[in-house]
Amino acid sequence: MPYDPKAPTQADRSRAYLMMWFGGAATIVVAAQYIIAPASDAFGIGLGLSVGSLLGSVIAWRADEYFRSLCAMGHRWAIGLVAAYLFALFVMRTFDLSHSPGEQTVASGVRENAARTLPAMLHDAYFLCLATALAFHAGYASAWVRGRREADEEA
Amino acid sequence: MKNRLKVLRAERNWSQAELAMRLDVSRQAVNAIETGKHDPSLPLAFRIARLFALPIETIFDDEQG
Numbered sequence: 001m002p003y004d005p006k007a008p009t010q011a012d013r014s015r016a017y018l019m020m021w022f023g024g025a026a027t028i029v030v031a032a033q034y035i036i037a038p039a040s041d042a043f044g045i046g047l048g049l050s051v052g053s054l055l056g057s058v059i060a061w062r063a064d065e066y067f068r069s070l071c072a073m074g075h076r077w078a079i080g081l082v083a084a085y086l087f088a089l090f091v092m093r094t095f096d097l098s099h100s101p102g103e104q105t106v107a108s109g110v111r112e113n114a115a116r117t118l119p120a121m122l123h124d125a126y127f128l129c130l131a132t133a134l135a136f137h138a139g140y141a142s143a144w145v146r147g148r149r150e151a152d153e154e155a
Numbered sequence: 156m157k158n159r160l161k162v163l164r165a166e167r168n169w170s171q172a173e174l175a176m177r178l179d180v181s182r183q184a185v186n187a188i189e190t191g192k193h194d195p196s197l198p199l200a201f202r203i204a205r206l207f208a209l210p211i212e213t214i215f216d217d218e219q220g
Contacts, residue, residue, distance in 0.1 A: 007179075010172055010175060010176060010181065010182060013175075013180070013181035013182075013183075013184075014181060014182065014183065016181075017181065017183050063181075064179075064180040064181045064184045065180070065184065065193075065195070065196050065199060066180070066181065066183060066184035066187045066188075066193045067181065067183070067184070069193060
């Protein structure tokens with residue numbers, strides 16, 4: 001194998017795993033802070049860690065295949081959450097049962113779609129991004145735990 | 156998928172970190188393969204087979220046959 005001076009060392013590879021756990025913890029803290037005290041800017045570093053771990057999962061060409069397989073599961077969960085959210089909006093807009101003909105003729109005539117009466121948080125891009133990041137870390141952790149459980153069962 | 160990686164490594168008195176270095180992967184990946192948490196890709200399976208100078212099927216057992 002040709003010598004590559006920029007080849008990742010064992011420490012570099014281990015750091016990627018460690019960064020992902022720190023990123024997951026930071027994302028949980030930032031999401032909790034958003035729900036409990038949305039006006040606070042106390043966890044800027046936490047957000048940085050969260051962003052770093054997400055970028056690390058995407059720019060993972062120097063990581064090994066096990067790390068990439070864990071990240072791939074996280075990405076699947078994140079996309080799954082986005083799909084579930086969009087599907088819920090689709091269902092609400094398509095099969096909106098809150099609207100009745102009376103509202104259209106007697107009231108203002110402005111259709112009140114259930115998708116538009118959701119809590120503001122569910123229309124907040126920052127919250128949805130945090131939820132997607134949480135889904136990613138949950139998927140990553142689930143792949144890690146599932147592999148461990150399967151290994152225990154085989155042993 | 157079951158494999159003999161741990162036995163082969165022990166026969167050579169290599170640590171997981173040492174084997175990881177020789178295979179160009181992380182120690183966590185070696186541990187995951189040894190414990191059956193992760194099935195290696197074909198290129199990595201070939202690297203493992205070349206390193207131990209053994210056919211792939213003597214290292215990995217898919218329990219299908």
